[in-house]
Amino acid sequence: MTFDAVILNSHVVLPSGTVDKNIVMDEGKIVSLTNDTPQCDTKIDGRGLVALPGVIDPHVHYGVYSPIEQAAVTESRVAAVGGITTMMRMLRLGGSYKRNLDSHLIESARSHYVDYSIHASILEESQVDEMEFCTKKGITSFKLYMNLGDEVGHVYMDMKPGKNLLVEQKVEVNEKIVERVIYNASRLGCTVLVHAEDYQMCSCGIREAKHNNKNGLGAWSESRPAESEVKSITTASDMARKAGCRLYFVHIGSQAAMDAISREKKNGTTIFVETCPHYLTLSYESQKGYLAKVMPPIRSVNDTARIWQEVQSNNVDTIGTDHVANRLGLKLGGDTVWDALAGFPGIGTMMPILLSEGVNKGRITLQQLSNLTSLNTAKIFGMYPKKGIIQKGSDADIVLVDMKAEKKVSPELLSGYSDYTVYDGWNLKGWPVKTLVRGTVVAEDFKVIEKPGYGKFIQRPVSA
Ligand SMILES: [Zn+2]
Known part of the structure; x- marks a missing residue:
């Protein structure tokens, strides 16, 4: 044979x-x-390289600043080069999912190099009643943006496929929506992803900071204090405990948020925690300019040290990128931190950052890395054992990494839509060199080999 x-x-x-x-x-x-x-x-x-289970990025924003048929090509290309074999899109649609979802699925099907899956954001009350419809399409996790409302309720939605036009909308994810989503998710057997920042506290903090003419990433962090994360974590956890719903807190990067989550777990809520490479590597003390503006903000050096500790103690379940495919021209809108756009690209740098700063510096083992970037993510989001592990019967999603390779980060190296990276000039040791999706080499030595459209939509079941 x-x-x-x-x-x-x-x-x-x-x-x-x-x-x-x-x-x-x-x-x-x-x-x-x-x-x-x-x-x-x-x-x-394999030349003595390390074979890891293909990386699953649970947190990717694309299709917001360029339409999905273009964004899927550029961003899944960077993903493939960066060792990611499954990317999970944070779909953000206004209006009806029943009316608007299919066009996204059709365009997505012909434009990805790697496999992909979808989380649906619930931004309006009418969408709560469409969660069941989404589950039938294989979308079994839902995102709540507790940071959106009041004066900070403006957000760019995903573009309409085929139309290169920014779609701005004002939304208000109030407690009533949060509660309805949590109860409905519990009934349907779905996980709820929570962006935990309290929009009222953030509105107030930003108003005050502007009034006092504050500027810089330190002011940005101060205006959206970690206490606002704590408030949202507590509110959502209380509801989830009563409803019997599983929560997944996205992009946790502060000591206070980690403390709050540990408390809520002890209270009996089922909680999963995601952090991002930037909360392990960047602080407002170390970063100049506004490129690293993000929500929640990067915090202090002490916070990054604490997040490493939590990763080491396995209190963090997954690492996601919170990748935002935007460009410098749009990112830096004016002279102050308040004019800059929040979010930056990260899907191409996640693995080299974690290999270099994590494994090669002795902070985490290869097992921990593979749990954080693949196994746990697959289990939490219903893709295991199809994805997340190298074993008989699983998809042959594999990334070969060279632990000794050294390279300097540049936007050109990563070849996505973005023309900048917050890690520009960083010399990193440990890089992915070959990415296989379902047994086929899709990227090798920073170049894609396969064609867009090879990547498949991974429909996920609800949990029992
Ligand atoms: Zn995000």
């Missing part, structure tokens, strides 16, 4: 440890881990 392909001579990262085995693949799946070399059409020399 002849199989499609085999990866030879790599160190394979499994949940139980690293083994030196050959990975045999056929029809997109892993068929065995073996010491033999079976008959295969293609032999991939």
Whole structure:
């Protein structure tokens, strides 16, 4: 019998440890881990590289500043180069999902290099009643933006497919919507993703900071205090505990938020925690200019140290990028931090940052890295064991990384839509060099090989 392909001579990262085995693949799946070399059409020399389960990025914004048929091509290209084999889109639509979802699914199907899945944002009350419809389309997780309302309720929605036109909308995710989404998700067996910042506290903080002519990333952090994260965490956790709903707090990056979550877990709420590479590497003390403006803000050096500790103690479940595919021209709108756009690209730098700052600096092990970037994410979002692990029967989603490769970060290296990166000039050690999705090499040495449209939509079941 002849199989499609085999990866030879790599160190394979499994949940139980690293083994030196050959990975045999056929029809997109892993068929065995073996010491033999079976008959295969293609032999991939692993050259002593590390084989990790393909990275799942649970948190990606694309389709906001360029329409999805373009954004999926550019951003999944960077994803592939960066070792990501499944990207999860934070879909943000106004109006009816029943009316507007299909055009996004159709355009998405022909434009991704890697596999993708979708979280649906619920921004208006009428959308709560469409959550069940979304689950039938394989979208079984929902995002709540508790930061949106009042004076800080303006947000760019996803563009209409085929139309390169920014769509601004004013929304108010009040407690009534939050409660209805949580109860409905519990009934449907879905997980709720929460952006935990209290819009009233943030509105007030920003008004005050502007009034006092404050500026800079320190002022940005002060205007959206960690206490506003704590308030939202407490409110959502109370509701989820009563409703029996699973919560997933996105982009946690402050000590106060971690403390609040630990308290709520002890109270009995089922909570998962995501952090992002920037909360592990950037602080308002270390960053000049406004490029690193993001919500919630990057905090102090002490906060980054604390988030590393929480990662090391396995109190953080996943790492997502919160990637925003925007460009410098739009990002820096004026002279102050208040004029700049929040959010920046990160999907191409997640793995090199974590390999360099995490594994190579001895802060985390390869097992921890693979749990945080693949296994846990697949389990939480209903993709395990299809995704998230290198084992017989799973999709052959694999990233080969070179732990010794050193390179300087630049936007050109990453070749996405964005013309900047907050890590510009960083010299990182440890890079993905080959990315396989379902047994096919989609990217190699910073170039994509496959065609857009290879990536498949991963529909997810509800949990029991
Ligand atoms: Zn986000």
